[in-house]
Amino acid sequence: MTKHPDMPDEEFTPLSSGVLNPLAKERALGRIGYYVTTMRRGKEVDYWAVLNWFVQLANEDLTKILPVKLKQRVAEYRTLQEVSPYSFMIGGFNNVPPAIETFRELQTTVKQHLNQLLDTGRLKTGPFSVELSVSLPLNSPEGNDANRQTHRLYYGERFYPPSDEIGNGTLIYVLSRCLQRFGHMLRRCLYCQNLFLQKRLVLSKRREGKYCEDTCRALSRKRRLKEKKAEEAAQTKLKGRKRRTHDSKTRGRADHGKKRR
Ligand SMILES: [Zn+2]
Structure with missing residues (x-):
């Protein structure tokens, strides 16, 4: 069953479940700004944008949010669970429960974590169960330079959530990874007290990021x-x-x- 791309689309099929349809996932990735393409490195995950998503989530008042916006947020949440390079769901993603409650739980946790980091200057999450891998493509010609006797090195990481996991542990892991890279850019607005992430491109000194x-x-x-x-x-x-x-x-x-x- 394929849908015409112009047709109005529900994020979840059926609505009561947490199962995302592919088009909604595509859109959610776009809203998050999940991928960035550079000349030098090609397509890769933009961890600043992912962290920015968490920061925006922490600011959101879920009691006042418009239903449409809430649906989008939940779709983004489910998408992040699925596309995260660390994600691994036992039994796959086809049988996940309705996402709204776990989404609210995630927001509470994210808010606590970000505020703790800003207030105390420290944050610890986990412990997590992670598998690390290293590989040398011993027999592949493109991975080796025979003349220089070098191997290209590949490394990987896989996150294993506990068996009762509904996906939030994975996202807290992703959040922690993002904070390891961009946590120094987390700020609280001097005027409205909202959390925000400083822009990567600082145009002038005046825009150094005191306000959201x-x-x-x-x-x-x-x-x-x-x-x-x-x-x-x-x-x-x-x-x-x-x-x-x-x-x-x-x-x-x-x-x-x-x-x-
Ligand atoms: Zn502000």
């Missing part, structure tokens, strides 16, 4: 100006009171001076 968005920077500047004005107003009021007494004195003295002349 330009709006917050602008609002913060507005607030500072207002405070400054209020302070100045308070001071002029104080000075004004002083000046008035001073003025009367000078006026008196001036009158006196005039008389003397």
Whole structure:
């Protein structure tokens, strides 16, 4: 059964289950920005974008989120579980439970972890069950340079969730891996207190990342100006009171001076 790409599409088939359909998965990957293609390295996973997804999730108020947005979020969540290079689901992905409850649980955990890292400067997750592999393509011509007697080295990593796993352990593992690379870019907005990830390309020093968005920077500047004005107003009021007494004195003295002349 193939669907026309233009047809409106439900993320889950059937809706009550956590089984993703391929098109929804494709779209979710696009929204996350999961893959990045560079001239030098080709197509690879963009871990900054994946971490950014977790950070955005931590900020989201799931009680106020629009149903459409929630559905998208859950589809992204399920997609990440499936495409993660570390993911491995016992029994495959065809029999997973409805995702919404475990999604909420994930959000709570992610929020705790990110805030802990920012507040204490430390975060430990796990322990995880991981298999590491190293391979040398001993007999393949492209993996070897016979003249230089070198082998190309390949390494791999596979995450093994506990048998009662519903996928969140895998994602916490992915989150931890992302934080190992980009955790130093995690920030809390000085204006709205939301968590955000600094942009990778810093255009100028002013954009070094104290605020999550330009709006917050602008609002913060507005607030500072207002405070400054209020302070100045308070001071002029104080000075004004002083000046008035001073003025009367000078006026008196001036009158006196005039008389003397
Ligand atoms: Zn903000």
